[in-house]
Amino acid sequence: MLLSSFIILVGLAAATSSEAVAPKYKSQSLKETNIVFYMHDLSTGHNITAHAIAGVPQSKWWTLGFGTAFACDDKLTGAYHWKSNQIGRAQGIYVNSALDGSDAHLLMSLVFTNKEFNGSTLEIQGADRFYQKYREVSVVSGTG
Ligand SMILES: *[C@@H]1O[C@H](CO)[C@@H](O)[C@H](O)[C@H]1NC(C)=O
Numbered sequence: 001m002l003l004s005s006f007i008i009l010v011g012l013a014a015a016t017s018s019e020a021v022a023p024k025y026k027s028q029s030l031k032e033t034n035i036v037f038y039m040h041d042l043s044t045g046h047n048i049t050a051h052a053i054a055g056v057p058q059s060k061w062w063t064l065g066f067g068t069a070f071a072c073d074d075k076l077t078g079a080y081h082w083k084s085n086q087i088g089r090a091q092g093i094y095v096n097s098a099l100d101g102s103d104a105h106l107l108m109s110l111v112f113t114n115k116e117f118n119g120s121t122l123e124i125q126g127a128d129r130f131y132q133k134y135r136e137v138s139v140v141s142g143t144g
Pocket residue numbers: 046047
């Protein structure tokens with residue numbers, strides 16, 4: 001996994017309640033936030049941001065090896081190049097979770113540090129199927 005781009009569509013739904021129970025929520029509406037960013041996940045080379053921390057005994061620990069778990073602290077940028085301005089970090093773990101090596105299970109916090117979303121986080125979790133052109137991962141929660 002060298003570079004992944006994510007397009008996050010977050011719909012924040014206001015609670016819908018009956019007027020009698022919670023009239024103050026009535027005027028709130030859905031808000032959609034579109035964020036495009038690039039995650040630079042470097043597990044080889046000089047500036048490693050993802051380290052193998054566990055794996056199947058007597059087998060090679062690598063991205064495509066079933067059972068290999070990585071801890072990561074990856075740079076998130078708003079533009080494609082890794083030298084572009086950082087907008088946040090992707091911090092967490094992923095583990096190869098397919099016997100044929102074709103899938104990783106991601107468990108990460110996207111911690112935003114740019115002006116617009118500073119301090120906000122998104123929790124992502126799900127299947128990262130390496131050989132699919134487009135991969136979708138769930139946003140399970142967030143803060144800020
Ligand atoms: C690695 O990081 C150092 C210092 O953080 C930086 O000067 C250098 O350009 C980076 N090199 C690569 C190949 O990422």
